[in-house]
Amino acid sequence: MQRVIFNHYGRPANDAVFNCTYRFIVYVFGRGTKPQAEQTTTQHLLQQLWQAESIYRDDIIEDTVQRLYRIQPNHPEGLLAQMRLALRLERPDV
Numbered sequence: 039m040q041r042v043i044f045n046h047y048g049r050p051a052n053d054a055v056f057n058c059t060y061r062f063i064v065y066v067f068g069r070g071t072k073p074q075a076e077q078t079t080t081q082h083l084l085q086q087l088w089q090a091e092s093i094y095r096d097d098i099i100e101d102t103v104q105r106l107y108r109i110q111p112n113h114p115e116g117l118l119a120q121m122r123l124a125l126r127l128e129r130p131d132v
Contacts, residue, residue: 087119
């Protein structure tokens with residue numbers, strides 16, 4: 039038995055349109071579901087990163103970014119922190 043899905047006009051939804059819309063919604067909202075422990079750890083590391091940047095502790099910044107990358111590779115905040123550190127230290131290698 040095939041399930042019929044209706045659009046907001048009360049007509050059966052086109053399968054292609056529905057599939058495209060469904061995939062878009064899953065892509066946008068489905069990626070953010072992480073286990074609670076991982077979210078807490080990520081937020082803790084981001085807070086530690088911001089504190090280390092505020093007191094100019096380069097060693098803590100680099101260590102925290104590496105730990106952040108172990109949880110989520112190429113995390114946007116980690117990339118930004120690396121770029122800010124490289125600019126401040128005038129290291130063009132990053």
